[in-house]
Amino acid sequence: MALSDVKGVQRNDAGIAAAVGILRQRFGDRFQTGHSMREQHAHTTTYIPTQMPDGVVFPQTVAEVQEIVRACAEHRVPVVAFGTGTSLEGQVNAPGGGISLDMSRMNRVLSVNSEDLDVTIEPGLTREELNAYLRDTGLFFPIDPGANASLGGMAATRASGTNAVRYGTMRDNVLALTAVMADGRAITTAKRAKKSAAGYDLTRLLVGSEGTLGIITSLTLKLYGIPQAISGGVCPFPSVEAACQAVIATIQMGIPVARIELVNALQMRAINLHSRLDYPESPCLFVEFHGSDAGVAEQAEMFGEIASEHGGGPFLWTSVAEERAKLWKARHEAYWASFVLRPGAKGLSTDVCVPISRLAECIAETETDIAEMGLVAPIVGHVGDGNFHVLVLMDTSNPAEIAQAEKFVARLNMRAIGMDGTCTGEHGIGQGKMGFLRHELGEAVDVMRAIKRALDPDNILNPGKVLPD
Amino acid sequence: MALSDVKGVQRNDAGIAAAVGILRQRFGDRFQTGHSMREQHAHTTTYIPTQMPDGVVFPQTVAEVQEIVRACAEHRVPVVAFGTGTSLEGQVNAPGGGISLDMSRMNRVLSVNSEDLDVTIEPGLTREELNAYLRDTGLFFPIDPGANASLGGMAATRASGTNAVRYGTMRDNVLALTAVMADGRAITTAKRAKKSAAGYDLTRLLVGSEGTLGIITSLTLKLYGIPQAISGGVCPFPSVEAACQAVIATIQMGIPVARIELVNALQMRAINLHSRLDYPESPCLFVEFHGSDAGVAEQAEMFGEIASEHGGGPFLWTSVAEERAKLWKARHEAYWASFVLRPGAKGLSTDVCVPISRLAECIAETETDIAEMGLVAPIVGHVGDGNFHVLVLMDTSNPAEIAQAEKFVARLNMRAIGMDGTCTGEHGIGQGKMGFLRHELGEAVDVMRAIKRALDPDNILNPGKVLPD
The missing domain is CATH 3.30.70.3450 (Alpha-Beta Plaits)
Known part of the structure; x- marks a missing residue:
């Protein structure tokens, strides 16, 4: 699938109209359908075309999230969880329309357990807000993907960033979570013990599922002492x-x-x-x-x-x-600073991750590709993990440049996969990388699909993301 | 469910007879049905009653594992993966009979990537064998559950042990794996990149699934430099x-x-x-x-x-x-040394894990319980993780003592759960702790069950384990 050719998801106009009516009635001012509000909730930091939801709702409690999901489930309407909109692969787009679930008002710190080095928070809290809150405790939450993202969004996309080499990614730092599933059920994936061998690891299944399996409603995160x-x-x-x-x-x-x-x-x-x-x-x-x-x-x-x-x-x-x-x-x-290389350009930020033994080779081939394709595209990398980013500076109004960038990204993804790596180390699949998941993981994608069908049979949770058709 | 009252799984005698015939024909000496061989493959280090498989097969390749699983799938016959049989909660018992899949002949090191600090191995390799193999590389695999267990079994039960406080558990140290699913399909859950945001985390889903979702056929594990x-x-x-x-x-x-x-x-x-x-x-x-x-x-x-x-x-x-x-x-x-406290006794080893802030209280209450119940039961703990073990020394021929031990374990599990902990930090659920999973995780168990049904609709992979009916 080409990056600029993101497939739609069939719209269920009647269902959407019904859900919009219910949510408007129920949430009043906390349900919005204005164009700019809807556009803002589909705006992604990529050039993937904006696909707006039909309404944006601002829940304040788990019970409200359940209500919203149940209303949408009843009418088979897509629900797209929204944190801060800083994801890079179209994760918050609404290709089949539906409801954007803006979690920003669920941003409380629920409990800090300093002896246990953990904290339980609501998903709309951002990482900077969390660290500001923790300042006096001598503890901090290390994961830093760059943007001041919401912690729910970071969990949903399995974010990492500059200090994952020492502290791991969101995969390693979510101890437990609660989530509302596609049928409106609220579950808790684990208790607060630092380790557990009790049953399937639903925590890790939901982390990185990009809102397609459940809506994260709270997170228990590991904390660390601020280094001396x-x-x-x-x-x-x-x-x-x-x-x-x-x-x-x-x-x-x-x-x-x-x-x-x-x-x-x-x-x-x-x-x-x-x-x-x-x-x-x-x-x-x-x-x-x-x-x-x-x-x-x-x-x-x-x-x-x-x-x-x-x-x-x-x-x-x-x-x-x-x-x-x-x-x-x-x-x-x-x-x-990158934009000084091509003033007025927009940036397409992409990431891959390879075994560190292949990193130099992967970057060298990528630099050659950039030169041969005549792109302007600087590289930075979290190299301790074998993860690097290319920022392709481009004129997004020029279809030829878009096609060229797509070709470059496709080659980069396949190069990383060919080196026993992944087409995304931290940005996630979203819409932008769906075409590469099967190249990377083959029939495992069918297993993912079977899980998705079992947990969300009507495909209402962030449809058109992660799993290619 | 009482520990000594492990439920059966309905036997499919006709299917088992058919599968036994096929496997005998196909594997010759590598398929065994002798009583002692079968008993040895159901023997667990608990006092949970032995439930023997009908035959034991020794595959040597992934293709053979696929063949065996397909034959069993066709005839709806249970398949119980077997590593070294050192699990503690009845994980290798065969309550519905069927085939024990002994992985001990799949014990090769497939590749060592020392620059990437990883190794790919077959599941029958034990941790001591791996570390012996690695000795000259300056690298080691740290997870140490005590027993010289197979690495496949350690992954399947999400094992940890004494140095998990520093190096994490099997959850953290399996980078990728291959598995044969219930329909015989072989999948690869991830590439060798140190981190990935590509799709659902099937690696972590299979780690700790105790052979109920797939048969692990290879593992890529993280390695560490031997400390200076x-x-x-x-x-x-x-x-x-x-x-x-x-x-x-x-x-x-x-x-x-x-x-x-x-x-x-x-x-x-x-x-x-x-x-x-x-x-x-x-x-x-x-x-x-x-x-x-x-x-x-x-x-x-x-x-x-x-x-x-x-x-x-x-x-x-x-x-x-x-x-x-x-x-x-x-x-x-x-x-x-424990057995000196009651010569001739057998030991029931159980484990729970709580937030470290509750650990002293949990151990104190447990010590009081031990005293009040008149048990002889020393305690050791991986206390950096809030995880501890009680070894109940008992006369397993005395039903009153068994009942007393069960009561003690049940109280311990509920105590840990009540302190926001888990009924098992590292031994797994198996048969012995099935009765406590719902107390711990509530409706999340239904989500696990939905996943199990989606991936193993005929319930042939290690039936009667992990998920309570």
């Missing part, structure tokens, strides 16, 4: 290959790196242009270590030695917060 | 409460403890009696740290300070391997 000390810095390398070898050596040594980010030469150039800096315009690794004062110093020194053995350096690092922020400034600004 | 240094030691505490508070403080400080094991006073007495040692007969924590030389020394010292703040000590620790083994000897011998 953080060191971090930046290190240039002569090539992506050398940088990747240094990453492999660092991880093999068991150095508990908290973040290890690759920025390629083109992206470094964009950063220099954008921020009037003078970093070397060669591939750089941005690294960060969390631990005790002595620990983070030791780790930074060990990393510096490894970098130097692989032809990298100088490795500039510090444990002083302000200086560290300065060293990392380039990485933090990478996304916005 | 290990320090470890033992520290007595005035009470379980004090020991638990020290554990909480250690984890909150972010000290990356690799193992932290509680042994209660009765268990310490058993160890002293058994091994003629003179440990203090009070609750002890056995701890171990993995890292750099400087790191493990720093961590041990920090732990010593925390222990002392909670009234514990002296904390005897060392980084010298032989001395560490001596200090840990008591913990390693705990299981066998």
